[in-house]
Amino acid sequence: MSIYLSNYWTLYKEFVETFSHLKFREIPIVLLTNFYQQIDSELKMKMEEENFHLNINAAQLDQEKIQPYFEKWLEKIRESWMVKPKEGKVLINADYTRIPEQTYMNKFDPGQTLILSRSKGSHIYGIPCENMGKYVEVNHEESDKLVKEATNLFESFTTHLAFGNEFFQQTFIKRIPQIVNTLGMVFNLFEKQEISSIVVGTTEDMQSRALSIVGSSKGIRSVCLQHGILMGEEAFMPVFTNIVGVYGDYEKNWYAKRGLSKERVAELGHPKFDEIFMDTATEKVDLIKKYGLDPNKQTLLVITGPQLDVLRFEALMDGILNESNFQIIIKPHPWEMGKKKYGMYLELEEKYDSLQVYTARDNHLYELLSHSDGVVSSLSTVALESILFNKPVFIFNFLKSNRHYDYFDILGEYIQEDPTKLTEVIKNYYHASEHRAIYHSIRNRFIADSYIDGHSGQKLADLINKKG
Template sequence: MKLIAYGEQLAYYGAILKRFFTLFRPVTYQNVPISKHLYYQCLGFINHRWGLAWSKKKVFLEKMHELDAGQLFSYFDEPYVCKSNPEGIFLMRSGFGDIASLFLPPERYYLLSPFQAEVDVIKRNRPDLSVHNIENFLRPNPGAVRDLEKKITGLLEEEKQDPIFGSPHFLQWVLGRLPDLVTRFDAVQRIIEKLNVGAVLTISSIHWFGSALNLIARANQIPSLTVQHGIIADSQLFCHLPVLATKKAVWGKGTKEWYLKFGTPETRVAVTGSPRFDMIFNREWSGQESLKKRLRIDPAYKIAVYATQPLGGARIREVVATTLNGLNRIEDLFVLIMLHPYERKELYQQLAAANERCRVFSFGEVSLYDALNAADLFVTSFSTAALEAMMFNVPVVTVEPFPLNFSYGKSGAVFAARTAEELAFLARRVLSEEEFRQEVLEKARPFLKKHCVTDGFSSRRLVREMENLSRCGGVY
């Protein structure tokens, strides 16, 4: 199947990436093609600066129709050689500290964070863990930046006829990314040279931190594993491909099938489940009575948990207004608004000010799992927390007033509301009709089974996968 069957936007992105990777193949730093680190930012810049309509007409129309969806992996990724180092330590994103401490002695892992705030949170929650901030390893390297600037300027000088890659705007954009790229690559290289690293564990290939770790590990022939972060959908294809790591650890067989349909070798994908979901099954969480007492909620009220998700300003207002207007129509319902880690309270407090039966919580202020264990209803647009609600056997309804990056409603997992009226109707039925509540729960189960392993042993599988990678030296 041609990639354009998934939509012109994805075919456009695919054509951009193929051209970008091919053109910049000779430009490397620390033995890493810099295009592999900049590709996601490149898509955003070109799309914002030139857009699909103009670019399709002037540059990419023919190329957009040539790309085969089943060969995307071979276009953008490749196998690479790794060394076996079964005694090496695991260099891990700091959030994996809970997992590491369960299965490994402290000398076997090194926890690294992209910024101090994350270090502070982990130290507060787990003072027994030693966490390091990569910012302490960042050093300017103007000489290396100048060398790259010279090479890239010369390369793009030969592309003057290309209205995008030969434009001064694109050159300025690339050159502006180089100081950060150089300092980040140097920092990871410095850490790897300091440690005897057997494998690397990350949560993203598009965020600069995970990307730098995966790519510098690759250049040093060290295997790496990236864990799925969030629900995966076709519309976000290039958030998840190329893989960049030696292997991708996914939550369920449905996601593995998704990677395979775009040409990813089966050896590059492992179904481990999500380590964070293990806590649902391995800990005791607050019941409804104790949560109401702690939060001073009237015992007579039922509880709805509303998990937010970052969106553009106008869209946030539309989704929040629809959700709160719908839930506010149910008189005996108290709403807990649980914010995404990247969001702040102010906007939501402003939008919820008219509703006395509503409270806004920053990420971590109240445990999401305590809230879910006490909830009678869960509402979101497309947050991954919907999966967690399903694991707690809480009925899920989504609010989808416009097309979203991922639609639980279209997937068949939930009933979706487009308006406040529809949400109020569905919520009332969930809360008052036991037969309908059971129907909602049954609707979610096949989706959950396909997309998530829910046996409580994901952390163990993840560590075992890391041990296998370090022992075997990768998958090829």
């Protein structure tokens, strides 16, 4: 573990132990807050210092003890789902699951499935839909009591580097009413609906976490799909569901190193990837016409991400486009689009005739991937999707980060921190068949450890329908 992560988990442990007596309906509310979101940049910098742990009043939480530690708290809540599975419907939380329409329509029985959504419609893809607002319970009295207790407790930690941090305090305190209302909503839902299983797309969000935790108290088994490649450890640990679905062996080993037992890992892939294995409806000639591309040039799709080193990214674009054989489409990350942080890319579009920025809100990612000649990507799930499309993938690791991400390390020279070296790798691939042969050998080794095969929707349905 990096110094930051070691301090993060130990501080998280101290936070749980200090605030665990604050409960709503016997659920410790500290389990509902997304802890890493309480840490501002100032505190994060301090946590990257080697001696920060001397300020934490808890024993160090080693990597292999992460899940076992949180299990101790969850076991106090959980009713065993393995002894006698409950009867009822499968509840799918629409937020973040990203299950495609075809999977809903072909793999889930409308009579045995319920979608929890923000939609006001009665059905989604022919499956009955419940609006989450219908079950909301506002409990001002309980919220106010917990806010007061938390505020008083924080006042006794004025010199604590984390608990005395105003952002840390206010983020948690402001969340308490939302935590209480969300837990109340979930309890109401389970009291009015007979549910046997829950499917969520992540437990980063409060609603999915509440569904998993409260569901476990009622013996309802839960499955969390993997919402992206394992980058930020804090977004995937601890595990609050009974089962996590994973993409491949990398993830299976990753969870094992953090103390999750192997029987709680399901080899699913993800239903959203099933579409990659279906025939695309468009032809490359249509893409060329749609985007005004030159059919005689190699089209590279560039996938960006937040917190990139601007100078290295610009150097990479300059290096590629110094050769007239290439043209580029830049697709900014959704976060960059939402925050309007893509001005740098528009400046490059002004500079180069062979570069354009895709800023449309409609989602045509798979169309772009299927017809590009190669993908130049940040460390992202799109890089994985590109590999599944059997496209040459060149990864730039230009992140400013407090840790090393090793997910794509197997790709060898096809992942680089130096823009000049990556430019050379890209040009070698298109100029020499021996370089293409090397890449495809590496790509095949990478895919061999994956469970993504176009049948993830069926695997998920089989897992849910499994008795016991």
